[in-house]
Amino acid sequence: MRRPLGTIAGARSGDKGGDANLGIWVRTPEAYEWLKGFLTTEKLKELLPEADQVSRYELPNLKALNFVLHGLLGEGVASSTRFDPQAKALGEWLRSREVEIPEELL
Amino acid sequence: MIRIGNASGFYGDRLSAMREQLEGGDLDVLTGDYLAELTMLILGRDRMKDSQLGYAKTFLRQMEDCLALALDKGVKIVVNAGGLNPEGLARKLGELRPGKLGELKPGELGELSPGELGELDQGDLAGRLGAKIGYVTGDDLKARFPEALTANAYLGAWEIAECLNQGAQVVVTGRVTDASLVVGPAAAHFGWARDDWDRLAGATVAGHVLECGTQATGGNFSFFTEIDATRPGFPIAEIDEDGSCLITKHDGTGGAVTVDTVTAQLLYEIGAPEYLGPDVTTHFDTIRLEQHERGVRISGTRGSPPPDTLKVCLNTLGGFRNSTTFVLTGLDVEAKAELVKRQLHEAVGDDGLTWTLARTDQKDAATEEQASALLHVTIKTTDPKRAKGFSRAAIELALASYPGFHVTAPPGDGTPFGVYKAAYVHRDEVSAKAVLL
Numbered sequence A: 001m002r003r004p005l006g007t008i009a010g011a012r013s014g015d016k017g018g019d020a021n022l023g024i025w026v027r028t029p030e031a032y033e034w035l036k037g038f039l040t041t042e043k044l045k046e047l048l049p050e051a052d053q054v055s056r057y058e059l060p061n062l063k064a065l066n067f068v069l070h071g072l073l074g075e076g077v078a079s080s081t082r083f084d085p086q087a088k089a090l091g092e093w094l095r096s097r098e099v100e101i102p103e104e105l106l
Numbered sequence B: 001m002i003r004i005g006n007a008s009g010f011y012g013d014r015l016s017a018m019r020e021q022l023e024g025g026d027l028d029v030l031t032g033d034y035l036a037e038l039t040m041l042i043l044g045r046d047r048m049k050d051s052q053l054g055y056a057k058t059f060l061r062q063m064e065d066c067l068a069l070a071l072d073k074g075v076k077i078v079v080n081a082g083g084l085n086p087e088g089l090a091r092k093l094g095e096l097r098p099g100k101l102g103e104l105k106p107g108e109l110g111e112l113s114p115g116e117l118g119e120l121d122q123g124d125l126a127g128r129l130g131a132k133i134g135y136v137t138g139d140d141l142k143a144r145f146p147e148a149l150t151a152n153a154y155l156g157a158w159e160i161a162e163c164l165n166q167g168a169q170v171v172v173t174g175r176v177t178d179a180s181l182v183v184g185p186a187a188a189h190f191g192w193a194r195d196d197w198d199r200l201a202g203a204t205v206a207g208h209v210l211e212c213g214t215q216a217t218g219g220n221f222s223f224f225t226e227i228d229a230t231r232p233g234f235p236i237a238e239i240d241e242d243g244s245c246l247i248t249k250h251d252g253t254g255g256a257v258t259v260d261t262v263t264a265q266l267l268y269e270i271g272a273p274e275y276l277g278p279d280v281t282t283h284f285d286t287i288r289l290e291q292h293e294r295g296v297r298i299s300g301t302r303g304s305p306p307p308d309t310l311k312v313c314l315n316t317l318g319g320f321r322n323s324t325t326f327v328l329t330g331l332d333v334e335a336k337a338e339l340v341k342r343q344l345h346e347a348v349g350d351d352g353l354t355w356t357l358a359r360t361d362q363k364d365a366a367t368e369e370q371a372s373a374l375l376h377v378t379i380k381t382t383d384p385k386r387a388k389g390f391s392r393a394a395i396e397l398a399l400a401s402y403p404g405f406h407v408t409a410p411p412g413d414g415t416p417f418g419v420y421k422a423a424y425v426h427r428d429e430v431s432a433k434a435v436l437l
Helices: A029-038 A041-047 A090-096 B017-023 B037-049 B057-073 B086-094 B098-102 B114-118 B122-129 B158-165 B180-190 B197-210 B259-266 B333-348 B384-395
Strands: A002-004 A010-016 A019-025 A053-059 A064-070 A098-100 B002-006 B029-032 B076-079 B133-137 B150-153 B170-172 B235-239 B245-249 B274-276 B281-283 B288-292 B295-299 B302-304 B309-329 B353-358 B372-381 B415-426 B433-436
Touching: A010 A090, A010 B259, A019 A090, A019 B259, A029 A064, A041 A053, B002 B180, B002 B197, B017 B029, B017 B057, B029 B180, B037 B150, B037 B309, B037 B415, B057 B076, B057 B086, B057 B170, B076 B158, B076 B180, B086 B133, B086 B170, B133 B158, B158 B170, B158 B180, B158 B433, B180 B197, B180 B235, B197 B235, B197 B245, B197 B259, B197 B281, B197 B295, B197 B302, B259 B288, B259 B295, B309 B333, B309 B384, B333 B353, B333 B372, B333 B384, B372 B384
Parallel strands: B002 B029, B029 B076, B076 B170, B133 B170
Antiparallel strands: A002 A098, A010 A019, A019 A064, A053 A064, B002 B235, B133 B433, B150 B309, B235 B245, B245 B295, B274 B281, B281 B302, B288 B295, B309 B372, B309 B415, B353 B372
């Protein structure tokens, strides 16, 4: 079913110099299996078109994925002209994107 | 077990948190993080104006209010509020006037009445209260990176541990890793060795959870509608000898400590699962979380040796910036944006200008605000006069531009901005020191 990703996933994002990080987690093992397969770096870039170079890390113990969005913040918070220079709300933006979520996970 | 609390996640966090943590229940150590990459730049600019400054001034205010209370309760204070000038802050703490301490309730100061206290000199007071202040220095690498406004290596836990082992009751540091504020006291308490990798990694995880204050207890939490996030309490880690811990908070405080709130904070500002620090490499993919009646148990964390290099936080002055936001209401939004762009480019040139048009406007809207789009423009330039002239140029358009011209707030004089870079140096090149006043 088409629903915002945040219906089943939490997220937290922030800055490290010019890079942003975006951690996203779910609350059941089944949801994690789905998330791991669904949210590839390609998919992330499709959902967040402002992302360019992206690294993805898996943290199955936390039922979480961590993304690093390289260079999103230019030369860091003090210099960035981005609307959200510390990427604080990047995760909430991702959670608001509508995606096909298997009905049994909702 | 050692109970370590946190009372600050950044320079500007809740001022009363120190008192809340001291009064709310038992603690062995109270920590506070005051430094971010951006904070080092802010402190660097403070230091340019006055070489005596360069530390987090709010911490000094908190200590004026709470030092006697902390000493009375036997709680040790460990903070990185020293910023670029830990020695300066330590000396200020040593100068705290008894009169100010005397405003506190007499009971908090043992048998002394405020009147008696006011008559004591600082030496007597320190002797009477046993206040011992330590600081950690050696992170400043400005001599090695002369082009930078600030250059500070991220130091680790061991100098903090040494200050505590020598009896310090307040330890102030400059740039140490945020987690080291927790690792240091735990290592000192349990007598851990420098290669107790799993224990150090466990304490690093506790430190990472605590370092952003209420972000671990329901602040900025995706599922905030499921808890009462009105006024989250500050977090506490009860760390065991094996490095595992229970994340909790004082009874009666707001927010929540759940597997979800702790997961959220574990994911904050990390990269690869091998989390590199000066004390240990912590493997985030080994952390186990379990809900507990008083919070969340964290166990299983594995550590391995840290890299041979230390990270250095470099801030250089990048130039000057200024910005404003034009409100474009109703029809012809794109054409209105084009007009004001053309006008501002003619006035100040287009070099260094960044424009963003946010189409927040809705068609045929029922409120004026919903009918409006926002056009942000930022100038970045090496010329402070041009950054200032930008304001004048933008305001001079007020009666000469698109219909409905207004701005959300008038632009100011422009401010300097910094550029952050990380560098790496071999750990032998950095000589961190623990000093007791």
